[in-house]
Amino acid sequence: DISMLESSTSWLTVPIALTATFNKKITRRGNTHQFFAPVSAFKAKNGYVYIAVGNDRQWKAMVNLPLFKSLDKPEYEKNEGKINDVVNLNQSISEILSTVTSEELIDLFNQIGLPISKIHAILDVLEDPLIKRRLLKSRDSKSGLELTLAPPPFVTPFLKDSDNTLSFPPRFGEHNSEIYSTVLGYTESDLVTFKEKGVI
Template structure:
């Protein structure tokens, strides 16, 4: 598939992550942000100002990774002049895709609804991510709120503790992945039909779509208590848990009776060769005593010693890797992306979901995240606006 041009009126993470995946393909992504609001110090995407300052006032650490490799333009779409300018940009630059995670209730006010943009370019792929989709235009939503709303927090944490959110913003990221996938599918359809498409992604529906190992079980005689918070345990496969060692923790996951038999054949764990533990159901019935028995063994040895035995037995396991050590994992170190901040320091970025030819060509070095409005003049010039027109738009505060 040839590189595409993406316009994205985006902020925060979910759509910003989706369009980053297009950057990884070598596609051109133009990030559209609003012009400054009078009396407010921050400008554009609120995520620009989250984390530690990295490059001036408007590029803090939280903003950098999801926006590397993009261009940035600032337009006041609340004004008819700004909407006319967007129309001109679409007519002249001919983007393939328009994305937004602006609340749907604001689409018409900003002139970015599918019907309006489709009139400008009828083969445009239009994609929106929102809390509950276009059917619920006034509902706002952030990742932790969606985790609370869609049952995730009822599933996360220890049984005797409060509900917890997952560490990474998994619903933001899942919705972004879904936007990426649906846009690719729409482009494939367009190649056959010549028609554009409206893609409506609900973060709530995306979240609930992942609950395959929970919701259906309610209709198959599992009481809710069987599905709720279970700490680091698996609810069905036993033993799957984190166990304390002399110097930390080891997480092991036994997913079959065959693995269990290999586990107890090792002399370190041979004391667990008991009839009551012979089957997964037996282990589930006695899981508290089993977890205690395993930890009584592991806590007498280092994580490295326990891991060596588990590796010999072919048992899936891992020490708990500190976040600061993740970049050193062999399969990560070979695939990380990089960018260079304006002060010359190199910043490591997470690897792409899948390595691409484009990333190989540029040696995995992405341009640094753009400053607010950094490319406004250049993009408008590319679209055919004269220097006088651009100056007039700046003077009228239609662009920044």
């Protein structure tokens, strides 16, 4: 079993270690990383990408690209220098990336083995083949409304057997007669009395 609490807490690797071990006060960081730069979301010409340069070798490969030559500075050779000037560094990268598309950038980074990913709009996520086949569906037989819901992190045998289709939740009191009569054994006159007294 995987709980929402456990799965979301597992993303707090660095903040938990810094707080519990070193008594550091952790603040919001957005998409950046406390110890590595550049690691963030950046706007390209046609959308956003997430770049994660985690070491000096990766940085050297990045600034060897003609597009990033202007960032090949002695003060940025080591990660410490990039972290110390991260605001200016990220601003410079943003200016450079505004001249290229996310696809061009992904192609460049893939050629040199640097981590990068396009940040997809929700409509793009819905069309992803892996996601599309795992989306949950539900249909209200009364109104005809069809709901599409996010896929769960783990596909259960129940979902496999139901082809990822869930029953629509009942309306308030929709199954009162069935439950009170069939399951609990109350008569039709009992139900009328319950309604008059505001029990159901």
